Amino acid sequence: MKRGARAAATSRRAKADGGNVGARGEARPAASSTSRRAKADGGNVGARGKARPAASAAARRAKAVVAIVGAGRAGGALAAGFVRAGFGVRLWDRDPARARRTARAAGAEAFVELAPLLDGARLVVVAVGDDALKSIAGRLARAWPASSAPRAVLHTAGARDATSLAPLRASGAGLGVLHPVVGLLGPRSAERLAGATATVSGDPAGLRAARAAARALGMVPLAVDDARRPLVHLAAVFAAGDLTALLGDAEDALRAAGCAPRAARALLAALAAGAVANYRALGAARALTGPVARGDAATLAAHLAAARRAVPDDPLEAHLALARSGARRLARAGALDAATLRRLLRVLASRGR
Numbered sequence: 001m002k003r004g005a006r007a008a009a010t011s012r013r014a015k016a017d018g019g020n021v022g023a024r025g026e027a028r029p030a031a032s033s034t035s036r037r038a039k040a041d042g043g044n045v046g047a048r049g050k051a052r053p054a055a056s057a058a059a060r061r062a063k064a065v066v067a068i069v070g071a072g073r074a075g076g077a078l079a080a081g082f083v084r085a086g087f088g089v090r091l092w093d094r095d096p097a098r099a100r101r102t103a104r105a106a107g108a109e110a111f112v113e114l115a116p117l118l119d120g121a122r123l124v125v126v127a128v129g130d131d132a133l134k135s136i137a138g139r140l141a142r143a144w145p146a147s148s149a150p151r152a153v154l155h156t157a158g159a160r161d162a163t164s165l166a167p168l169r170a171s172g173a174g175l176g177v178l179h180p181v182v183g184l185l186g187p188r189s190a191e192r193l194a195g196a197t198a199t200v201s202g203d204p205a206g207l208r209a210a211r212a213a214a215r216a217l218g219m220v221p222l223a224v225d226d227a228r229r230p231l232v233h234l235a236a237v238f239a240a241g242d243l244t245a246l247l248g249d250a251e252d253a254l255r256a257a258g259c260a261p262r263a264a265r266a267l268l269a270a271l272a273a274g275a276v277a278n279y280r281a282l283g284a285a286r287a288l289t290g291p292v293a294r295g296d297a298a299t300l301a302a303h304l305a306a307a308r309r310a311v312p313d314d315p316l317e318a319h320l321a322l323a324r325s326g327a328r329r330l331a332r333a334g335a336l337d338a339a340t341l342r343r344l345l346r347v348l349a350s351r352g353r
Contacts (some may be wrong), residue, residue: 065090066213067121067150069114069136071102073184074156075127079106080190081217092117105187114143118150123209125178126155126165133157133164141167152209154178154202159233161226162202176202176210177229180219181236194218201226247272249315256310285333292326295340297347304351320348 071093089108093099103110111117158179182196198219200210214221254264278287291299330336
């Protein structure tokens with residue numbers, strides 16, 4: 001009877017512990033907290049019973065492959081950026097030698113054919129010239145894999161919408177746009193991506209993919225209306241391409257005044273950086289400086305007289321147009337009175353004569 005009572009007690013304890021009883025009728029110890037955590041994590045337990053840490057974001061990304069079409073400035077920078085973010089990166093270019101060079105610099109893998117480039121890739125990024133988009137999309141559609149196909153295709157052309165990828169619509173992949181609004185110069189410029197803005201758009205799946213890609217690169221996604229992309233892109237050109245052209249014209253004027261090229265660039269770069277910082281902090285009207293902002297018609301006339309002798313027509317016309325625009329902006333903001341605005345506009349119209 002005593003033996004039976006002990007067995008019954010053991011059995012009751014085992015049931016309370018989940019029925020975990022040994023071959024000799026002894027209750028086994030309850031699973032440790034480490035074991036329970038490991039089961040919750042999918043049974044990922046080390047040899048000594050310690051739960052292994054969950055896979056890092058970089059480790060998870062390493063299983064995902066991004067295929068980049070185009071090994072130019074943007075394609076090379078994006079390849080290096082995705083590699084740094086922990087993705088496997090494949091790179092194709094119509095010039096195989098350029099694809100190999102850029103892939104080497106970016107830490108990516110160069111491909112010669114499109115079909116193996118696409119097979120098993122999660123995302124395709126098309127970084128080619130605007131005029132080549134539809135042609136490349138057609139080639140991708142013809143090479144599209146029957147299985148293990150990419151989930152989304154994005155292009156990087158800021159002025160074009162996702163319909164430029166229309167030949168790929170039948171693939172079932174999401175179609176979208178990922179436009180890094182930053183000057184890129186190949187793999188070495190990949191660090192510029194972090195913190196920069198990327199305009200994103202597309203169909204629902206393409207937009208989700210574009211947002212996720214931007215964030216993976218450390219960029220800030222900004223959703224824009226596809227129908228207004230040309231205007232958004234023009235604004236970016238004003239702030240980058242046109243500004244660089246103006247800096248080149250300013251350098252030419254300094255060189256005409258006797259400054260060495262390196263000294264001229266250093267002077268202008270520092271001046272422009274200060275102007276951009278002021279614009280960011282204050283906005284355009286409050287950040288404007290110079291004779292127009294001061295209402296100084298005499299200095300403006302002296303500038304124009306000097307320009308007639310040393311500045312070609314195109315940069316002079318650009319200066320006149322920007323000075324008029326700045327004067328009117330200041331007047332709208334209440335920083336110039338009507339009489340001063342009329343005086344400045346008269347001087348600009350006369351070109352300092």
